[in-house]
Amino acid sequence: MFRLNLKIALRNLWKNKAYTLINMGGLAIGLASCMVLLMYVAYEWSFDKQFKNNHKTYVVYNLANASGRIFSWAWTPGDMAPDVEQSIPGVAYASHSSYPEDRLISYGQRNFKKSGVFADPSFLKILDYKFVKGNPDKVLKGVNTIILTETMARNLFGDEDPINKTVKLDNAEVLKVEAIIEDIPKNNSIRFDYLMPWALNVKVNPWMKTNGYEGNFCLTLIQLQDNNYFERANAQIKGIYKQHKKDSNSEAIMHPLSKWHLYSNFENGKSVGGRIDQIKIFFILAFCILLIACVNFMNLSTARSEKRGKEVGVRKTIGSSRKSLIGQFLLESLLLALMGMLVAFVLLEISLPYFDELLDVNLSINYSDWRFWSALTGLTLITGFIAGSYPAFYLSSFEPVKVLKGATIVGNSSLSVRRVLVVFQFVFATCLIICTTVIYQQLSYIKNKPIGYQRAGLIEMPIQGNFKAPEKLNTLKDLLIKSGAVSSVTSFSRGLNEDGNNTFSVEWPGKNLKDETLFNFRFAGLDFVKTIGTDMISGREFLSSSDSSNAIINESAAKIMGLKNPVGTMINSQGTPLNIIGVMRDFVIESPYYRARPMIVYHHMREVNVIIARLNPAMNVSNAIGKIDEIIKTLNPEYPVGRKFVNDGFEQKFQNEKLLRTLSNWFGGFAVFISCLGLLGLALFMAEQRKKEISIRKVLGASTTNILTLLNRDFIRLVVIANLIAFPLAYIIVNKWLSAYEYRINISILPFVIAAVLSLLIAILTVSVQSVKVAKSNPIDALKYE
């Protein structure tokens, strides 16, 4: 019986090649889209989960209370980890480590600026990295030692065996290679190229030893013996700041490592999601696209039911039960789903490298993973069942007598179900078009919004090696300007796009004692305002080294301080008295979506870390860059140049939005395309079904235009209804999305108009491809042989 059914199913699919192709194509694209999205979701989900004990590992967060608001970050004091390990029961290990930072590593003539981390031996107990060479129990114990990743080792040593050889850190410390570990996968929150002992960090920065609970400069990881201890441990760690520092306004909490990547946003000390929100959107999108492909199938199958009706009638009269008919139709849809899956596979393998690049991730099909295969099988079965269910039950319900007598069986019910399905598809497609347009608008609004300085033509590079000496820095400045490549040069304590470096301890005349505003602080060289292309609202910028006890504040700071005449006012920041000499226009350092934070800028050449230069517009960019690199190379030959465009760094701030835009663009496009396939199939069928009617109309004098209007009218009505449903829905969605941004566009009518026009146009074009043919055909062919 099954063999017979299979044979009939295959013949049926073969006989109706156009439908089979449309169905299969739709399903394949739907399945492939769904799988790419699911793989992306799984990838994001897999972050930090490759460690054996990730479920009982926690990241310590510092919740700092400032004027009733709680700021949260995973920066903690150096003494915390040893204290936790000693005093909190149930803790298996606690480690402190630095955050990854780029440093120069050299072996012989080979120099690399790569990111490194300082960590305790227990760091390796908590995170079980895979050792290729060396013993995990014996490493990170000496001071001048290092662990390399495989790629780092290969870059430095080529084919040599690195163990026990020495490399140099920042041209100063000589470190012995103790072990080699596998490269850190991309789906890891802590990524580095080499690992060094914490003791070395303390050796280089002796202040760390005595800092106690003053500064937060470590990442503290805790691993529990088991999770039963969590409640108690978390309660105990809460007061750890106050225990060691009476006036501390911080509390500590333990945040699961496995949630670190996806749930990184905190609001008033509570975890409020983060990336997970986007992941949820993608997850829903994945299934919606698949559903759309299923809807296509349902639509076409029921539309075709008239042709299948006779088969059903005959089968029923010769004794087939309804159950076996349902089986037959389901088998057919499963077969199609299977074929779709095969094509989807090909599409997937072709497109994955492209998506990897686009999303900067590392997605690949792991063929030996049982989860992959079960997901695949599950997806195919679900698709087959969903797609086949309605047609199967509908078709098998035909009454044989009626069908065989030739009564019209495509009753109103199936017609309206089909209409509802088409409307559903187009609601989804229209929503996606609207959302994508709004994302585009918001992005371009933010990008074109003035950010307070001229970021085009600005470059920055780290102050490292020889440039740490002020005379060399001055030489560099002179040479750069003399070469004509740049028009002005300044320096800054951080990159223009980098955040961090902030403080609550700022005093000013008339400050409310309860006020705890977080100020950014920075150090800037001369010509800062001129170089970055912003301007002073009042006062002046730093003119010489005698300005070291003066400060510039930004507009926001002036507003917060509520000073009538800020210039000339004395303030105190972190214990240093400062005289305000100017107020500078606000400019974007952190998020372009939010108002600039108050900032204080000091002038201390010892504290600057970044050179910022404005390219001379008179020289073409590649020439200028060549000259700059050459000058830097000769003055500081041991270090890589490390020159970056500020604009590129700025673009990074939009990564999330760009990702959303890219994905909604692509998958929105796919959804629209699949819907069109469905529409095309339906039009194909309708045209065939109405061939006789159309011919009669033509004999009676209908023109081609008459016929086209007739055929399109129905579809247009459906699309219009879909639009009407989609508008409020999309409005709610984009409104919610936008409300997360302080700077945002007003929702205009434009996206809705675009969506309406686009969806109508697409529908009309799709339907017309088919109907033009019918409308132009010779009527007598259809009428002659009834």
Add this chain to the structure above:
Amino acid sequence: MIRIEKLEKIYKTEEIETTALNDINLHVKEGEFVSIMGPSGCGKSTLLNVMGLLDKPEKGSYHFMDTELLGLNDRERANFRKRNMGFVFQNFNLIDELTVFENIELPLIYNKIATSERKRLVNEIIERMNIVNRSGHFPQQLSGGQQQRVAVARALVTKPKLVLADEPTGNLDSSHGNEVMELLCELNEAGTTIVMVTHSSHDASFSNRIINLKDGHVISEKMNKGRNEELI
């Protein structure tokens, strides 16, 4: 009114060429009722379709009231057709989704007749056809004879000069068939020219003239002088 000369129609398929019409010469006068008879496959429907501008012949000429019709393009043919001709088919060819009234109204819509005028014309013909109480029904709800009367009504509602009927009684029993034939005769008496294809010599006896086709040739023509007397 119709003057067909040296008409030739060839169907080409992959395997064979069929000469459906071969050197046909045919004249039809205004107000005439002509029957076309002949064995199956001899080209009767083809000839009718050519006359109705539904098919294009390869050669020959076709004058309709002194206009040559064979050079016309699709649009001109469609326009000419809807103004001058009405069709009745063996299988009725009513549109299942439309009611009797709407089916009859359709050609008027395509002829861009105003709504009120349409209504008047349709009601008039419905009354004449004796199907008043059926006007809201769908074709499936009618008997074959009733359907054919609706089809005739639809063919007549535009008051065409020429009515082309392809085996109008082919699917009907003899009494229903007679109803339709009487209808056609009335019509003819009112002045409409009719060309009808038929297999039945009974039906043919209603006409003025019978043309016999065989293998695409006209083999004989016979005047049917007794027709009027018979009717009386």
